[in-house]
Amino acid sequence: MPIRVTAHETAADKTGFPGILKGLGTTIRHLLHNITHLKDLPTILYPEQRRNYSERFRGRHVLKVRDDGTLKCVACFMCQTACPANCIDIVAGEHPNIAYEKHPSQFNIDMLRCVFCGYCVDACPKDAIIMTRDYEMAMFSRGESSYSIEDLRQRLPLRQIDLGYRPYYGENPTKMDSLPYAGKDAGTKAAG
Amino acid sequence: MATREAILEKIQGRFADRVTAQDNKDLATILVTPENLVEVARYFRDEPELACDLLLDLCGVDYPGRSLRFETVTHLYSTKKNHRVRVKVRLPEENPHQPTLSQIWPAVDWFERECFDLMGIRFDGHRNLKRILCHDGFQGHALRKDYDAGQRWQCVPGNIQVPEQILGQGEIRDHFETQVLNLGPSHPATHGTLRIVVRLDGEIIVGSECEIGYLHRCFEKMSEAHFYNQVIPYTDRLNYCSPMLNGIGYARAVEEMIGADVPLRARRIRVILGELSRIMDHMVCIGTNLVDIGALTNFWYFFQPREEIYGVLEACCGSRLTNSYVRIGGLSADVPKNFVEEVRKLLVSIPKHIDDVDRLITQNKIFKSRTVGVGKATAEQAVAWGFTGPCLRASGVPFDVRKASPYDGYDQFDWDVPYATDGDTYSRYLVRMEEMRQSLKIIKQALGDLPPGPVITGDWRVALPPKERVYNEMEPLIWHFKLIYEGIKVPAGEHYSMSEGGNGELGFYIVSDGSGHPHRIKVRPPCFPLFQAFPALANGAMVSDAIAILGSLNIIAGELDR
Amino acid sequence: MTGEGEIMTTRLEGLVGWARGWAQGNSLWPLPFGTACCAIEFMSVVSSHYDLSRFGSEVVRFSPRQSDVMIVAGTVVDKMTPVLRQIYEQMPEPKWVISMGACASSGGFYRSYHVVQGIDEVVPVDVYVPGCPPTPEGLIQGILMLQDRVKKGLGKPRVEDRIRDRRAAFGRPLAGTGPAHLLPVYGQVSPSAGEPEAASAAPASTEK
Numbered sequence: 001m002p003i004r005v006t007a008h009e010t011a012a013d014k015t016g017f018p019g020i021l022k023g024l025g026t027t028i029r030h031l032l033h034n035i036t037h038l039k040d041l042p043t044i045l046y047p048e049q050r051r052n053y054s055e056r057f058r059g060r061h062v063l064k065v066r067d068d069g070t071l072k073c074v075a076c077f078m079c080q081t082a083c084p085a086n087c088i089d090i091v092a093g094e095h096p097n098i099a100y101e102k103h104p105s106q107f108n109i110d111m112l113r114c115v116f117c118g119y120c121v122d123a124c125p126k127d128a129i130i131m132t133r134d135y136e137m138a139m140f141s142r143g144e145s146s147y148s149i150e151d152l153r154q155r156l157p158l159r160q161i162d163l164g165y166r167p168y169y170g171e172n173p174t175k176m177d178s179l180p181y182a183g184k185d186a187g188t189k190a191a192g
Numbered sequence: 193m194a195t196r197e198a199i200l201e202k203i204q205g206r207f208a209d210r211v212t213a214q215d216n217k218d219l220a221t222i223l224v225t226p227e228n229l230v231e232v233a234r235y236f237r238d239e240p241e242l243a244c245d246l247l248l249d250l251c252g253v254d255y256p257g258r259s260l261r262f263e264t265v266t267h268l269y270s271t272k273k274n275h276r277v278r279v280k281v282r283l284p285e286e287n288p289h290q291p292t293l294s295q296i297w298p299a300v301d302w303f304e305r306e307c308f309d310l311m312g313i314r315f316d317g318h319r320n321l322k323r324i325l326c327h328d329g330f331q332g333h334a335l336r337k338d339y340d341a342g343q344r345w346q347c348v349p350g351n352i353q354v355p356e357q358i359l360g361q362g363e364i365r366d367h368f369e370t371q372v373l374n375l376g377p378s379h380p381a382t383h384g385t386l387r388i389v390v391r392l393d394g395e396i397i398v399g400s401e402c403e404i405g406y407l408h409r410c411f412e413k414m415s416e417a418h419f420y421n422q423v424i425p426y427t428d429r430l431n432y433c434s435p436m437l438n439g440i441g442y443a444r445a446v447e448e449m450i451g452a453d454v455p456l457r458a459r460r461i462r463v464i465l466g467e468l469s470r471i472m473d474h475m476v477c478i479g480t481n482l483v484d485i486g487a488l489t490n491f492w493y494f495f496q497p498r499e500e501i502y503g504v505l506e507a508c509c510g511s512r513l514t515n516s517y518v519r520i521g522g523l524s525a526d527v528p529k530n531f532v533e534e535v536r537k538l539l540v541s542i543p544k545h546i547d548d549v550d551r552l553i554t555q556n557k558i559f560k561s562r563t564v565g566v567g568k569a570t571a572e573q574a575v576a577w578g579f580t581g582p583c584l585r586a587s588g589v590p591f592d593v594r595k596a597s598p599y600d601g602y603d604q605f606d607w608d609v610p611y612a613t614d615g616d617t618y619s620r621y622l623v624r625m626e627e628m629r630q631s632l633k634i635i636k637q638a639l640g641d642l643p644p645g646p647v648i649t650g651d652w653r654v655a656l657p658p659k660e661r662v663y664n665e666m667e668p669l670i671w672h673f674k675l676i677y678e679g680i681k682v683p684a685g686e687h688y689s690m691s692e693g694g695n696g697e698l699g700f701y702i703v704s705d706g707s708g709h710p711h712r713i714k715v716r717p718p719c720f721p722l723f724q725a726f727p728a729l730a731n732g733a734m735v736s737d738a739i740a741i742l743g744s745l746n747i748i749a750g751e752l753d754r
Numbered sequence: 755m756t757g758e759g760e761i762m763t764t765r766l767e768g769l770v771g772w773a774r775g776w777a778q779g780n781s782l783w784p785l786p787f788g789t790a791c792c793a794i795e796f797m798s799v800v801s802s803h804y805d806l807s808r809f810g811s812e813v814v815r816f817s818p819r820q821s822d823v824m825i826v827a828g829t830v831v832d833k834m835t836p837v838l839r840q841i842y843e844q845m846p847e848p849k850w851v852i853s854m855g856a857c858a859s860s861g862g863f864y865r866s867y868h869v870v871q872g873i874d875e876v877v878p879v880d881v882y883v884p885g886c887p888p889t890p891e892g893l894i895q896g897i898l899m900l901q902d903r904v905k906k907g908l909g910k911p912r913v914e915d916r917i918r919d920r921r922a923a924f925g926r927p928l929a930g931t932g933p934a935h936l937l938p939v940y941g942q943v944s945p946s947a948g949e950p951e952a953a954s955a956a957p958a959s960t961e962k
Contacts, residue, residue, distance in 0.1 A: 002590030003608040005622045007554055016557035023552040027489060030548075042496065043805050046891045047898065053889075054528070058510035078676050084422040085856070085863030112860040112872075115886035117425045117516045122524065123676050125662050125669060131510070134924075138883045138896035140903075142860065142874065143913035144920075145882070151917070155925045165510045167659040326868055327833035334867050343867050349836040378787060378837050380816035385789050385834060406834045407789055409857075410866035425863070432791035476794070495801035502798075513791055513887050750790050 053133050057164040058116045060134040061109060063152045064127065070097070071153060072128035075104040082123035087113035107152065111137055112145040118165045130166035194241060194275050196220040202242065206235060214280070218448070218687050219267075221278040226290040229281055233296050236268055236277060244268035244277055245575050247297035250304060251714040252311035253703055256337045261285040262313055265701065266293070266300075267688055267716070271575055271589055274596050278688065289314035299578025302404075302724045310335040310412075325405040325753055327351045334413060335712075341413050355389045358401050365393060373735070377406040383480055384749030386723065388738070395734045400727040404753055411754040415713045419679030420446050421520055423713065428514040430715060431751040434473035434694040436465045436505070438751075439518035442713075444599060445689035445700035446520045449682050452654050458522035458647045459600045463638045464535060465508070465517070466600075467631040468501050471542065473694030473746070474582075474624040481621070481743030482553065485562055490549045497538070497545045504534050520680055521655040522648030532639055539636055546628055554622070563617035567729040567741035570615055577728070578721030581696025583745060586623045587615035593692040605637045617744040654680055679708025695719045695746050717751040771907055778822070778848065779905035781810040782897070785821035787841060790828030792855040795887040804890040809897060818844040823900065824877075825893075829857035830870045842877045850904070852896055853879045856886045880910075 012018050034041060044051050053059075064072045075092035093105030120129055139145060154161070194202075199220040200213040210228045214221040224232050236244040248267040255261055260282035268277045281290050292315040293300045304315040305324040312333035315321060323330065329351035332339055355374040363370055376387040385406030391399040411430065415423045427442045428435040440462050447454055479494040502512040508527050509517035517523055553559050569579070574587035584591055590611040594602040610626035612619035648655045656675055657668035684706040690699045696718030703712040722745045729745075730738040784806070786796050800806045800814055815821060818841045830838055842851070853873055856862035859882040861871035873879060880903070883896035903909075 001608055002611050003626070005610045005612050005619075005626045007560075007618070007622060009555065013555045019555035019557055023556060026548050026551045042499070042803050043808075044803060044891075045808070046804065046894050051891065054507040054510070056507065056510040056525070056528075078673070082422070082676050084418055084425050086865070087863075110860070111884040112856055112882055113862060114884065115425055115514070115856055115863050116511065117514075117886075118510060118524075119422070119425075119516075122656060125672055127659075127663065135885060135889045135892040136895045137885075138881055138892065138899050140881060140899070140910045140916060141913055142872065142882065144916050145860070145884070150921060151924065330832075330868075339867070341866055344832060344869075345867075347832040347835055349840075352833070352836050377834065378816075378841055384793070406831060406837070407829060408831055408833065408868050409790075409829050409864050410868050413866055414864060429791055432794055476797075492802055495798065495803075499798065499801070499803045512889070513795055 053164070055163065057133045057135075058118045058131050059164050060111075060132050060137060061120070061129055061147075061152055062132050062154050062161065063107065063129055063149065064158075065154050070095070070100060071103055071107075071149070072126050073104050073107065073124075074100070074102045074126055074128070075107075076102075076125065078123040078125060079120035079129055082119040083114075084117060084119060085113045085115050087111075088120060104149065107149045108146045109152065110146050111139075112142060121165055121167065124167075127167055131164040133162040133164045194273060199242065199275065199277060202239070203232070203235075206239075207232060216278065216686065218689075219276050219278045221280060223280045223282065226281055226283065229279075230291050230293070230296070232279065233266075233293050236279070237296055241273070242277070243270045243272045246271055246580070247293070247299045247303075247578050248276070248580075248697065249699060249701065249714065249716040250293070250300055250307060251701065251712075252307040252313050252335070253712045253714075254311065254335065254337045258282075259284070262288045262311060264290060264307060264313060265686075265714075267699065267701065269697075271591050276688070276690075283313060287314070288312065289316055291315070292317040294318060297578065298576050299721045299724065302720060309333070312336065323405075325408040327405065328353070334410065341410070341417055353403075358389045358403070359391050359399060365398075368393065370398060375738075377403075380484075383743065383747060384752075386742070386747060386749060386752075388726070388742070390730070390735065390738065392735065397730050397733055397735065397738055400730055400738070402723055402726055404723065404749075406753065407749040408753040409750075411715065412713055415710055417709070419708045420682060420710060421675075421680065423710070424518055424520075425514065425516045428516055429750055430717070430754065431473065431694055431698075431748045432513065433476045433748055434469035435513060435515050436462075436469040436517065437473075437691065437693050438698065439515065440466050440600075441689065441691035441693065441698045442700050443518045443520050444691060445687060445702050446680070446682060448689050449685065449687045449702060449704060450520075450654060450680065452521045452649050452651065454522050454649060455646045456601075456643050457526075457645045460638050460642050461523060461527055461647065462518070463600050463602070464635050464642075465505065465515075467635050467638075468504065468535075468538070470692075470694050471628050471631050472498050472501055474628050477694075477743070477746040478549070478621060478624055481617075481740065481746075482549075482559075484739045484743045485559065487553065487556075487559065490552060493545050493548050493552075497542045500538055500541060504531070504538065507531070507534070519648060519655060521651065522646070524648070526647045532642065535635065535639055539632055539639075542632060543629070546625065550625060554625075560618060562737070562740055563621065563744070564614075566617045566733060566737045567744065568614065568616045569725070569729060573725075573728070574615065577725040579696065579725070580721075581693070581718050582620055582623045582627060583722055584696065585609065585611040586619035588613045593690050593697050597690065599691065601638075602634070605634050607633045607637075617740050620744040681706065681708055682710075690716075693718050693751075695722065695748070695751070715751075715754055717754065719745065719747045719752050723747045723752060775905040775907045779810075779901040782823045782850070782901060782904065783813045783815065783821045784811050784897075785816065785818055785824045785841070785845065786814060786827060787824050787838065788827045789830060789834065790857065792827035792858070792887040795890060796825065796827045796854065796893070799890040799893055804894065806894070806897070809894070809901065811897070818842075819846065821845060822848070823850045823852060823897075825852045825854055826858045826873050826877075827854040827887075829862065829864060830873050830876070831868045832870060833868070835870060835876050838873065838876050850880045850900055851877050852881045852883065852893075852900060854883045854893055854896070855888055856884060859884065862886060 080088040087110040089108040090104050091106035095103040212223040246269040248269050250266045253263045262283040264281045266279040309323040327347040330345045355372045359372050371392045377385040387403040389401050390397045427438040430438040475494040479491040482490045506512045509515045569587045571588040574584050590609045592609045607630045610623050652671035661668040662672045682704040686703045688701045690697050699716030701714040705711040853859045881896045881900045885892050
């Protein structure tokens, strides 16, 4: 049912005084509240204070490593295909260890092209690329924008990294490979 | 409301074999030749049972293999009868031209210019058929299939017209010379990259012209080069003040084309986040409008709840502004565990900020004297200019897509459509304030009714399979690869889907050729006709009134220029 | 402007240079050349949550004649380039440019026929801030980096040095953050233990 909006102007409102008083009252109330509740001010004093972004924050990417230190990435090019910005550049290479077969000999992400959409994380079939909560990447020239494997690889144990957008949000991130698996019947299958 | 068959019957009864009815399932579609176009269009507008008084969109589509290569597609709507019609005209490759419809619907003016700019179709009788989105040094027509997407042309300062070229030199009226003034595109009060050139007689505007295209980011060409799911980050950047609404509108259009079954939980969450985005959009609109009028405090008051809503959005999907949370078939991930409590907290805190601004502004004499009676648009004028959304509702036509063609369960909630009758800037402000309160009402009801379950369809031809199965089993992995490498295969055909964006009817007209890439996506931007009518609204007003009117129309350049 | 690596010839010159750098760096008045979504995020930066005026950028005027640093926030298209160049030229020296966001820095994901692939085709840029849009803290970090350079009067550092420093930085845990709440708590500095959530969108979700 459409409702008609009007301003409900009373005779007193036409003079303008109630409007002034209500307005002043609102601003003074806010002022007094802010003065007396200095601890509750919403301002986040960056860089001394930082905002706690959520666990799904889409920040800088990290290439995960296996227990033996090799990259989990097998250079399948899923992330490169899924990226709407075409900012991922992979060169595949043969891995000396026959069990791993392929690995990326080059993996570059152009951070100035990246739109941080998270499609690369969605597309990865190996849980090899995730995003962290790091957003401090300002740079002085475009020469610095290409992040290679050396920049992207995981350097610290997962527990010490502020993880962001990733496929699993489990209690124990180091045990991600052995998360309980719901079984073949979980989820529906495609028709036909 | 006339059904599709009844409309087609009526039209064919009148015009017999001069029109051809098509068998589209979504809207009544007819095919006419350019010679009969004006007569058929006039019949659509004037016939009482059809009464298509609002022109929604006119676009061009390129079918390179066909003998009649181009096609213009016009979407019409009837505010009285609540039905939509599609009129198509096929044109040859050599000198494609058709008569203009601007005598029938003034709203079609800029749509035809855009069609000329991007497709090269000429419209005979158009008052000003020049490029509108691309700059004047641009060669070629960008949306044609043989135009390379990356081919740029350099824009030298000579390609931008100076104000005198747009409106002419200062002329003498009543012994005084009028002056031509340029506002924008880099201007504190034009919200985004809009350019207005006004002719001033003292301080009164006696004529103006708007120029757009300063943020033309080629959304439509980019979408042709990507898969359907990859277009979603692009849709976020259309109306960047309410990003979820664009994604929801686009995803609905594709889901309707493929017949995907979106789970109820996903639809409810889309409603909740969509209404929160609508509240955010109205807050930016009112806040910046008030900043231009001089009331800076409300800008700070309104940005506080925006940050709180950003917190909820960021916790759901990882990004504050450009969410990319929607996927074809549902949402990318389920909401966090404490989503319901946090949104309930928002439902308590947002009304306080709205009430604060209400107390400061609504009965404020200065504000009222600056906005009452400024930029008036009567209901007939608003419909003729193609208005939808809060601006149309402020002029007296209570048309809301959520009520007229309900989707995602909007008809199951108890809420009202606010409207006003004056059509001035003050009414638009009142309508937006009330709409925010109605949105809160909808969110409250949707929260109470959030069922458990999946948030994306289980059909792996549409949505990525769950990750744990992709890691461990073969068949989900294969479907995963197919979706990433080939995209969603939407069946060939065309479809127009509408949803209520922050500014009005946000329509997506998608043409598919059966592959994973869209053949053509046309966005019907709600603020395109709004800005087109600005010269008429600002005529006779003072420069400062023009700024107030511009702020109340809520022109988002990302959506306007795409 | 003092160059990089110059030897201080007199104490007075060094003192004046230091004072000038300190004054300029602490009062960079921004000119927001906002075009698109990054402009909305810039509005959040100047709003009460992140308050840019804490860093001296209180006066956000849209006039190039009265500003020091132009923050290009949003996509710049070919049609806008003469406007951008004109605004840049209207700014008095000394002036700096911050390119905010992916679109301004490199064209972002708009590899198209009307979008400038990086505003350094048109104006010289001092700091690039990646992100789409960058978080307000990311932009503030960019502004702080620029302030640092202005205060020291230095030019641009070498790319190799920057890459080396950032690889060292990525090996350190982020300061002041830790396991997060599911939803952020405003103004809170120290991390508090939050309950992590269960597995994501699988229809039969596994509870840990």
